Amino acid sequence: MTLPAAPLSVSASTERWPVNGSFVISRGAKTHVDVVICTVSDGTHQGVGEATPIYYEGETAEGCLAAIEGFASAYSKFDRLTLLDHMPRGAARNALDCALWDLECRQHDQPLWRHACLPEPGPLVTAFTISLGDPAQMEADARAAADTHSLLKLKLSGSDDHERVAAVHRGAPEARLIVDANESWNDLDIAAEATTLAQWGVELIEQPVSAGRDDLLAGIRSPIPLCADESCHTSADIPALAPYYQAVNIKLDKAGGLTESIGIADAAEQAGLELMVGCMLSTSLAIRPAFALAQRARWADLDGPLLLAQDRPDAMQFAGGKVMIRT
Secondary structure, eight states: OOOOSSOOEEEEEEEEEEEEEEEEETTEEEEEEEEEEEEEEOSSOEEEEEEOOOGGGTOOHHHHHHHHHHHHHHOSSOOHHHHHHHSOSSHHHHHHHHHHHHHHHHHHTOOHHHHTTOOOOOOEEBOEEEOSOOHHHHHHHHHHHHTTOSEEEEEOOSSSHHHHHHHHHHHOTTSEEEEEOTTOOTTSOHHHHHHHHHTTTEEEEEOOSOTTOGGGGTTOOOSSOEEESTTOOSGGGHHHHTTTOSEEEEOHHHHTSHHHHHHHHHHHHHTTOEEEEOOOSOOHHHHHHHHHHHTTOSEEOOOGGGGBSOOOTTOOEEETTEEEOOO
């Protein structure tokens, strides 16, 4: 990456998108999501990126907007390497980084997968999230989703989790299952929890312990792969996580863009870890670069737009439990 020959103009704004009903996890419920839209132009071409502030890390749409505007005022000429060197990871950098990738693709008249040296994209099975609720509600939600979605992701809380997973399995006995503990199993016997969940076909457990307390997993023999989510932010985290996990969940908002996310994927694969590519609540604009990277992953969790009341007019196509580029 080299500095652009001419200054780039940057504009950014925020948008609010209602959730379809509510999205419930152990940290609380959301009825809408605020996203940041960033546009970068070289005067001839322009690229656009979308990012969702990581609310559990204290990010806000307004704060991300200020960070983008502050960076743009400090650097008139910049590229993706400049972002990595001079802007902290997070949603603001993600919006700028993805806008730069989009700009470069338009400058070179190339699709993103080719420009980023990623596999040629095909339809991907994506997980569909079953929000945290009482077992009966989660069973009903799973039953309703099972006609369309073959891979379900359950939000758990560390309490009554066995009942919730059993209920979802009753509601969707043929579905593949992933569970997201959302850092709630610090005080539980994780090997015993995993052994119990294995009877219902659970194939992945996300973030069983709090970020920063990954050593609680030392010596644990789990029959189900454990996946780092909140503990995994950048490629520099991989060496410390590899002894405790078998997979990592890459989210562009956490990593601060597709550039760093590709670095995480490279480091994880070198360490022998499986890949999952996930998302925050978002529209299809944010899913496109994640979809390109997810072609390298064993699991894709790119249902953010499906959880909204509506998506953008030029949305990704979701059909039959898969996500694909609309043609």
